[in-house]
Amino acid sequence: MNDLERELRRAVEGEVRFDTYSRLLYSTDASMYQMEPIGVVIPRHADDVQAAIEVASRQRVPLLPRGGGTSLTGQAVNRAVVLDFTPHMAGVLEVNQDERWARVQPGLVQDELNHRVRDRGLLFGPDTSTSNRATIGGMLGNNSGGAHSIAYGLTIEHVIELTAILADGSRAVFGEVTAEAFAAKTKAPGLEGQIYREVARIRGQYRDEIARRYRRHWRRVCGYNLDELIKDGPLNMARLIVGSEGTFLTVVEAKVRLVRRPTRTALDVIHYRDMQEALDSSQAILETGPYAVELTDKMILDLARNNIEQSKRMGFVQGDPAAILIVEYAGESDGEVKAKVEALEGRRARDRFGYASHIAYDAGEQQSIWKLRKAGLGLLLGMKGEAKPIAFVEDTAVDPKHLPEFVPRFRAIMAKHGAEGAYYGHCSVGCLHIRPVINLKTPRGLEQVEAMAGDIFDLVLEYGGAISSEHGDGRARSPFLERVYGPTIMRAFRELKAAFDPGNLMNPGNIVASPGVTEHLRYGAAYRTWEPRTLLDFSAQGGFAAAVEMCNGVGVCRKTLEGTMCPSYMATRDEEHSTRGRANALRAVLSGKVPASDFAGKRLHEVMDLCLECKGCKAECPSNVDMAKLKYEFLNHYHSVNGLPLRNRLFGRIAGLSAWGARLAPLSNWVAASWPNRALMEWLVGIDRRRPLPAFARQTFTDWFDGRKPRRDASRGSVVLFHDTFVTYNTPEI
Incomplete structure (x- = not known):
């Protein structure tokens, strides 16, 4: 135990984990990056957060506030002490229905917030496709959008006030301030006063350049929100902080705006034989006033057909479309939304x-269609083979009217560099998540990433668009921010970062002073795995290691309000007990992050x-991860190594x-239920003494069946019943 771990354990009431496996479990997110953290702190409350930051500040150790780990560009991985808010700091503290706002903790998942306010007819407007596991803290860090941003805008439009711990461990509240209050x-005194003084200086010094660059x-989330400093009206400092990706401070509480939930909605899913036709028609669709317009391409639909869960949702798909547009309308009555759909059909x-x-x-059918759309990311990353649709240029946005000419030029750049792409996203706001399919395990793949990124970002700027429109910059796009804003604004970024974080301890390497786009990759040309000899057949997945690598980190296994996956995570809220955590641990062994002997080790067990x-x-995993088979x-x-x-x-x-037990019943039941036997079973085989054991039946199912008199008048054919051990000896009455 080093001095840092020792001091954190003394200062923090929550958990402090510095062991190798815990660090490796937090070394990835949903991006192509991997960085092993220094350690992990799981705070129980804001005082724990403050104590951890004070320790890190004294010891000059970087910090990384983390939510659900669903970041697509590497914001949630770093060589730092990770603060995981999701187990304990995930509550709704207050809801004001009349004024339509809520006070929440940063680890709260957005679907859980919406679940809490649903009966009040309210919702949190931004809705990412990861809404069942992405946290409000992460959305604030990214300035997230989602399918309904055409109606609600980005997260920045919904933040009222932020309570935070600054980089030196002091507390501050940021919200709207009048000129006098500012x-x-x-x-x-202190760091808070320094922040305000520097913000005032930056606003005065860079006003003209901000206005020009x-x-x-509107759908721009790249860089810091310096444009908030020159807008008319009072400054809201919380809006300046949104989108800073944990590089300024640590949010421990947020006051967010809620909106009215639509009374009625309807979907019109339009099928196209050609992607270009879908893009060409999008402008006409936007003229009808939709609530959302979402595109899904053939690659995703084909992957859905081969997924157990999503294939059940494919009944609405007619034929084999090259693309579909999911058009949603909202209204106050069935008649209103029906009229809007009929107007679209007339236009079509x-x-x-x-x-x-x-x-x-x-409503149920609409929800099923939306679940298919939201599964698109996971389906893509579950593509078999070494080449995967990866995120580095996937978050561009242009004016929707430019999509019909922008997308073909985007496709031409991919083709020039020898790649095809997968397409999904928000036609409503000109944001298509186009993912080139690249093998990062080859030098050629790394060359494709570097060359393609520059060409595509130049194309985006030509159309006056944004290189990051809801996923943030992270490690994938921070290296290109100077190309977007120029050296003067980048200097302002560095000065603003230094104002909030003088020691450069808050999630360093993101937005400013970023390494190259292909640094710190999860997979690279040097990545190697060893393949264990297996009892089961993993050839369909490409081998045992490839079956493990099917987990891409999108974290669907961290959902808690629906489905079965993952029951152990639902019970513990612990990353270690999620499907993603287990896959990360297995991959660490196979890739040499820990010794190969750990494949039979106690910690992996x-x-x-x-x-x-x-x-x-x-x-339920869109990437088809079969953790049960991997565990077998x-x-x-x-x-085989440790004995049975x-x-x-x-x-x-x-x-x-x-x-x-059945032969000796009821004596066996009395013995099994006795206190000495319960204690002995707990000591010998680990069965908790509080758990009741199933009673044995004196007459087994087999005895009953052999002695029964078959009914001659009720036969309609043969019935085959597979009676297992439990039915035979414990519950024959079934």
């Missing part, structure tokens, strides 16, 4: 676009142990033991 703040496109008939459409008025082998991930293989190796424990031997012979 002037008073500049005279305050900031793009008029006149302009002759789309070969088919599917209209959904039923701890990570794998709470997997219930329920197969929920195989069905791991346990085979583990027990008594517990496994007993349960492996449960049929024979149950047969004796």
Whole structure:
């Protein structure tokens, strides 16, 4: 234990984890990057956060505030002490229905916030496709948008006030300030006063350059929000902080604006034989006043057909479209949304676009279609083979009217560099998430990333667009910010960063002073794995290591309000007990981050142990990760080295033991329920003494079946019943 860990353990009430496996579990997010942190702190409350920051400040150690780890450009990985807010600081503190706002903690998942305010007819407007696991803190850090940003804008439009711990451990509240209040703040002592003084200086010194360089496109999240400093009206300092990706301070509480939930919605899913036709028709669709317009391409639809969960949602798809546009309308009545859909269908008939459409008025069917759309990212990253659709130029946005000519030129750049792409995203606001399919494990793949990024960002700037429109800059786009803003604004960025974080300890390397786009990759030309000899067949996945690498980090296994996956995470809210955490641990062993002998080690067994082998991930993970099968293989190796424990031997012979239990019932039931036996079972085989054991039936199912008199008048054919051990000896009445 080093001095940092020792001091953190003394100062923090929550958990402090510095072991190798815990660090590796937090070394990735949903991006192509990987950086092993120094350690992990799981705070229980704001005082823990303050204590951890004070320790880090004294010891000059970087810090990384982290939410759900769903970042697509590497903002949530760093060589730093990670603060994970999701286990304990994930609450809704207050809701004001009349004024439509909520006070929340940073680890709160956005779907959980919406679940809490649904019965009040409210919602949090920005809605990312990762809404079932992305946190409000992460959305504030990224300035996230989503499918309905055409109606609600970005997260910045919904922040009212932020309570934060500054880089030196002091507390501050940032919100709207009048000119008089701002002037008073500049005279305050300490770091907070320094921040206000520097903000005033930067506003005065760079006003003209800010006005000249900031793009008029509203959907811009690249760089810092310096344009907030020169807007008319009172300055809201919280809006300046949104989108800073944890590089300024650590938010411990946010007051956010809520909006009215639409009373009724309807979907019209238009099918196209050609992607270009979909893009050409998007402007006509926008003229009808939609609530959302979302594009999904053939690559995603084909992957959905081969996914257990998503294939069930494909019933609305007619034929084999090259693309579909999901057009949503909102209104106060069924008649209102129906009229809007009929108007679109009339426009479609006149302009002759789309070969088919599917209209959904039923709320359940609409939800199913939206779930398919939101699964697009995970489906893409679950593509088999070494080449994957990766995120580095996937967040561009231009005026929607330019999409029909912008996208073909984007495609031509990919083709020039030998890549094809996958397409999905928000036609409503000109933001298509186009992902080039690249093999990062080859030198050629790395060359493609570097060359393609420059060409595509030049194209975006030619159209007056944004290189980051809702996913943030992180490690993928920070290196290109000077190309967007020029050296003067970049100097202002560095000065603003230094004002909030004089020691450069807050998530360094993002937005300013960033390394190259291909530095710190999860996979690279030097990446290697070893392949264990397996008992099970993993050839369909490309081998055991490839089956592990199917997990791409998008974190669907961290959802808590729906489905089965992942029950151990739902119970613990611990990254270690998520499907993603287990896959990260297995990959660490196979890639040499830890010794190969750990494949039969106790620590990896701890990570794998709470997997219930329920197969929920195989069905619900959009990337088709089958953690149960991976665990079977791991346990085979583990027990071959460490031997089979008594517990496994007993349960492996449960049929024979149950047969004796049934013969000796009810005496066996009395013994099994007795306190001495409960204590003995807990000590010997780890069955908690509080858990009741299933009672044995004196008459087994087999005895009953053999002695029954078959009914001659009710036969309609043969019925085959597979009666297992539990039915036979414990519940024959079934």
